Amino acid sequence: MLRILVRVTAAGVTLFLAVIAALYVMAEEDGFPDGAEYTASVNFTQSPQSKTELVSALEALAADAKLRLVKVVAGPEDFLSTRSLYVFGPDAPTTPQPLSWFRPGVTGQLRAATDLGDTPLDGTFVYSGSARATAALDAWFKRSGATATIQHRDAGTIFGYALLNTGAWLPFLTCLILLTTVSVCWYALRARARALKILCGTPKRRILVDDLGSLLRICVLPVAGATLTSIVIVIASGRASSLTPFALALGALIAISLVAMVIAGLLTSALTWPSVATIASRRPPEGHFATIAEVLKIATLLLIALLLPPVVSAAQESSNFTRQQTSWASLDRYVSLRLGGPSDGDSLPAGLTDLARDADEKGSLAFSYAQGTADNPALAANGYDGLVMVNRAYLEAVAPALGFTPEEAGPLGTAGEPVTDTQLPVNISRYLASSFPLWNRAGRTDAGRETVLPAFRYTGTEPFPGISPVPGDLRLLSRPLILVTDSVTTTFTDGFLESTISSGNLIFGDSAWVQAYLRETPLGSHVRSVDRVSDAGLYAAQQQSMVAQTLTLSALLVLLALLTSIAVSAWISALTRSRRLFVQRTSGWTWPRILAGRIRWEATLAALVTLALILPRFGDISAVWALLALPLYLAPTLLLHRRAAATTFNSRINRTT
Amino acid sequence: MEIVASNIGVAIAGRTVLEDVNARVIPGQTLALVGPSGSGKTTLLNVLGLLVPIGHGTLTVEGQETRRWRDARRRAFWQHHAAFVFQDYGLIEEESVAYNVMLSRLPPFWRRRREASKILPILERVGLPDRAQERVSALSGGEKQRVGLARAMFRAADVIFADEPTASLDRDNRDLVTAFLLGEADRGAAVVIATHDEDLIARCDERLELRSRTA
Numbered sequence: 001m002l003r004i005l006v007r008v009t010a011a012g013v014t015l016f017l018a019v020i021a022a023l024y025v026m027a028e029e030d031g032f033p034d035g036a037e038y039t040a041s042v043n044f045t046q047s048p049q050s051k052t053e054l055v056s057a058l059e060a061l062a063a064d065a066k067l068r069l070v071k072v073v074a075g076p077e078d079f080l081s082t083r084s085l086y087v088f089g090p091d092a093p094t095t096p097q098p099l100s101w102f103r104p105g106v107t108g109q110l111r112a113a114t115d116l117g118d119t120p121l122d123g124t125f126v127y128s129g130s131a132r133a134t135a136a137l138d139a140w141f142k143r144s145g146a147t148a149t150i151q152h153r154d155a156g157t158i159f160g161y162a163l164l165n166t167g168a169w170l171p172f173l174t175c176l177i178l179l180t181t182v183s184v185c186w187y188a189l190r191a192r193a194r195a196l197k198i199l200c201g202t203p204k205r206r207i208l209v210d211d212l213g214s215l216l217r218i219c220v221l222p223v224a225g226a227t228l229t230s231i232v233i234v235i236a237s238g239r240a241s242s243l244t245p246f247a248l249a250l251g252a253l254i255a256i257s258l259v260a261m262v263i264a265g266l267l268t269s270a271l272t273w274p275s276v277a278t279i280a281s282r283r284p285p286e287g288h289f290a291t292i293a294e295v296l297k298i299a300t301l302l303l304i305a306l307l308l309p310p311v312v313s314a315a316q317e318s319s320n321f322t323r324q325q326t327s328w329a330s331l332d333r334y335v336s337l338r339l340g341g342p343s344d345g346d347s348l349p350a351g352l353t354d355l356a357r358d359a360d361e362k363g364s365l366a367f368s369y370a371q372g373t374a375d376n377p378a379l380a381a382n383g384y385d386g387l388v389m390v391n392r393a394y395l396e397a398v399a400p401a402l403g404f405t406p407e408e409a410g411p412l413g414t415a416g417e418p419v420t421d422t423q424l425p426v427n428i429s430r431y432l433a434s435s436f437p438l439w440n441r442a443g444r445t446d447a448g449r450e451t452v453l454p455a456f457r458y459t460g461t462e463p464f465p466g467i468s469p470v471p472g473d474l475r476l477l478s479r480p481l482i483l484v485t486d487s488v489t490t491t492f493t494d495g496f497l498e499s500t501i502s503s504g505n506l507i508f509g510d511s512a513w514v515q516a517y518l519r520e521t522p523l524g525s526h527v528r529s530v531d532r533v534s535d536a537g538l539y540a541a542q543q544q545s546m547v548a549q550t551l552t553l554s555a556l557l558v559l560l561a562l563l564t565s566i567a568v569s570a571w572i573s574a575l576t577r578s579r580r581l582f583v584q585r586t587s588g589w590t591w592p593r594i595l596a597g598r599i600r601w602e603a604t605l606a607a608l609v610t611l612a613l614i615l616p617r618f619g620d621i622s623a624v625w626a627l628l629a630l631p632l633y634l635a636p637t638l639l640l641h642r643r644a645a646a647t648t649f650n651s652r653i654n655r656t657t
Numbered sequence: 658m659e660i661v662a663s664n665i666g667v668a669i670a671g672r673t674v675l676e677d678v679n680a681r682v683i684p685g686q687t688l689a690l691v692g693p694s695g696s697g698k699t700t701l702l703n704v705l706g707l708l709v710p711i712g713h714g715t716l717t718v719e720g721q722e723t724r725r726w727r728d729a730r731r732r733a734f735w736q737h738h739a740a741f742v743f744q745d746y747g748l749i750e751e752e753s754v755a756y757n758v759m760l761s762r763l764p765p766f767w768r769r770r771r772e773a774s775k776i777l778p779i780l781e782r783v784g785l786p787d788r789a790q791e792r793v794s795a796l797s798g799g800e801k802q803r804v805g806l807a808r809a810m811f812r813a814a815d816v817i818f819a820d821e822p823t824a825s826l827d828r829d830n831r832d833l834v835t836a837f838l839l840g841e842a843d844r845g846a847a848v849v850i851a852t853h854d855e856d857l858i859a860r861c862d863e864r865l866e867l868r869s870r871t872a
Binding site: 587589 | 669708709729732734735737739748749750751757761808
């Protein structure tokens with residue numbers, strides 16, 4: 001029976017480790033796709049060069065320095081589950097080629113950087129090459145005015161990320177504790193044999209080697225079987241290209257676990273070595289181990305009880321990605337302009353306001369200017385998490401994703417309540433009264449603000465997307481105060497319009513029309529690139545979606561680990577009490593009566609764990625979940641104890657035959 | 658209580674242990690199950706005690722077919738009608754003598770010491786007076802077997818199943834066990850004994866010889 005338990009646990013733990021190895025490969029792929037050595041988060045806002053010039057320079061650099069340089073892009077076909085790589089230099093494919101990612105459900109293409117189109121150049125680049133080549137790229141980033149945050153590939157960092165950021169460390173730790181528990185159990189049930197060996201004068205070292213060797217021998221087949229199964233699954237699911245990193249990660253995890261098991265075995269052996277007095281006193285040698293096994297189980301339970309809620313809530317939080325994706329996807333036809341850098345001087349090019357007015361007349365000009373609580377502390381004090389100025393075109397673009405229909409009288413439809421100036425918190429009212437005159441096309445006055453820029457409290461359930469004045473910074477706000485203008489070009493001054501075009505807060509819904517306009521007017525020479533607005537938000541949403549998937553998987557793993565831990569504990573309990581079970585059962589005791597002591601102990605443990613869950617969260621809604629933990633823990637626990645006891649009883653009968 | 662096994666067969670882990678065996682246990686009678694090691698004596702004892710399910714044939718208790726008996730009914734049989742005496746004593750080592758003796762009708766823990774007085778006459782009969790609160794693990798083999806007998810006496814069961822009850826005991830203890838089993842039959846209990854002890858076999862009313870299946 002114990003042999004079966006050890007084998008099943010070893011196989012189960014190896015499968016857990018295989019999933020953690022898969023998480024590692026996913027984390028590696030998220031951070032360093034294409035086998036890259038470096039990842040860089042690059043921002044070209046301050047670069048004086050146009051996107052075409054930047055792309056050409058990067059192409060040349062990649063060719064000259066023999067650098068494999070790739071831009072990672074979410075979409076554009078399906079922003080949530082498509083991740084494509086755009087290659088610079090001679091390595092670029094002539095036609096798009098399908099990419100296979102390790103993460104399930106994610107597809108993408110390998111394309112040439114010349115296919116980037118409206119995709120902004122800002123974002124994530126990955127690269128690898130000789131030290132000289134990478135140094136050349138770093139130098140080029142500096143020369144071209146780009147700001148780049150570079151990270152070197154490091155197995156330790158990736159492993160740390162895979163374990164810590166994805167919550168996978170919890171099932172990993174549980175696996176280690178499970179193995180230790182099984183190892184303790186193994187020693188417990190060999191205790192009688194060990195006592196006999198001591199009485200026979202077998203050398204201590206021989207006993208230690210025998211015990212350890214037998215434990216490792218019994219684990220070899222199930223570990224090998226589970227490893228092979230996971231490898232077959234990886235190959236069969238079409239991920240053979242990722243087999244090497246997967247196998248290496250799994251091998252490392254198994255090695256760590258085996259070392260932990262050996263240390264646990266040696267420690268257990270040292271702590272429970274029977275004295276001759278103990279043997280002579282006829283005390284059952286298993287007696288030493290019950291406490292250790294129980295302490296380990298409590299440690300597992302406490303660990304899981306205390307750390308599962310944060311993992312689950314992190315998974316829930318990250319699962320907002322679908323809503324984010326929908327919000328940002330509603331803006332995917334809008335583009336912003338990146339204007340010339342500081343070399344053009346402080347003045348903005350002429351003709352910007354004409355472009356805005358023409359676009360506004362066409363109905364393709366949208367405006368969104370968002371401030372968070374960090375920009376305006378008065379907001380948080382009054383229950384708002386942001387202030388967003390928008391025009392109707394913007395609201396019409398995002399309304400379907402947010403589930404409201406703009407109306408003539410109420411631009412936010414059912415998702416907003418008007419807030420009059422007198423209802424506005426004093427601090428916010430004062431802020432608007434001092435700021436609006438600077439933007440007001442009608443003159444330096446606050447008069448009429450309520451008419452041209454009425455305020456609404458956002459009451460929708462979906463987070464409201466806003467564009468911050470920092471390029472590439474998209475925000476989702478839950479309780480913003482929204483100021484709506486009917487016509488952005490007649491409400492605000494030219495200066496305001498120019499600065500908001502430059503900062504990417506005034507955006508254009510017809511990319512082709514904007515590109516044609518720029519070709520035909522002198523303004524074109526001042527525009528460095530025309531970029532899709534939603535890319536940064538969609539890339540962030542995709543990243544969060546991947547983290548959410550991983551966290552959900554981790555939470556699931558933790559629950560499975562908990563179930564395994566309960567099962568192992570039930571079996572250990574039944575095995576170490578098999579004689580008692582047999583005698584009580586043949587005396588006609590019912591299972592509930594036989595297991596009453598265990599049930600009381602488990603119930604106490606569950607109650608304590610529930611308390612541990614509730615206390616720090618007193619008054620929180622999660623207390624309801626914490627209370628549910630009691631029956632959710634007890635139900636499988638009792639079933640597993642009952643099953644383990646009945647099986648042990650039957651096997652004892654058969655052993656006596 | 659009459660137990661009848663007709664043409665029963667039992668296989669354990671794919672190995673046939675009993676094939677077409679017939680046995681009848683009658684109140685007031687001692688039945689010895691004899692045969693070489695591996696012939697299935699203990700298995701048959703366990704079958705008659707409803708511990709091991711049969712593969713084929715019929716097994717009746719008081720005329721009722723037991724094959725479809727559910728767990729609760731078998732448990733009730735063990736609780737109200739049967740007592741087991743095992744070669745390895747079948748005791749809970751870490752508990753007291755009193756606990757083991759009163760196991761089938763164990764009072765709540767706060768009344769155990771007081772109620773232990775009820776078993777003192779039984780303990781005196783098996784030669785263990787004043788040992789009620791002692792831990793079983795501290796007893797010798799012979800003393801442990803006496804505790805097992807005391808438990809069977811305390812239960813006053815209708816059927817007693819004894820598996821090698823005199824093995825590895827000294828003469829005094831063997832005599833004590835034999836006297837107990839014959840005494841129980843005299844009281845009206847049905848007694849089934851799996852044994853190699855020729856003296857004990859000779860004093861039983863019936864004997865059922867099992868042959869080794871490997872022979």
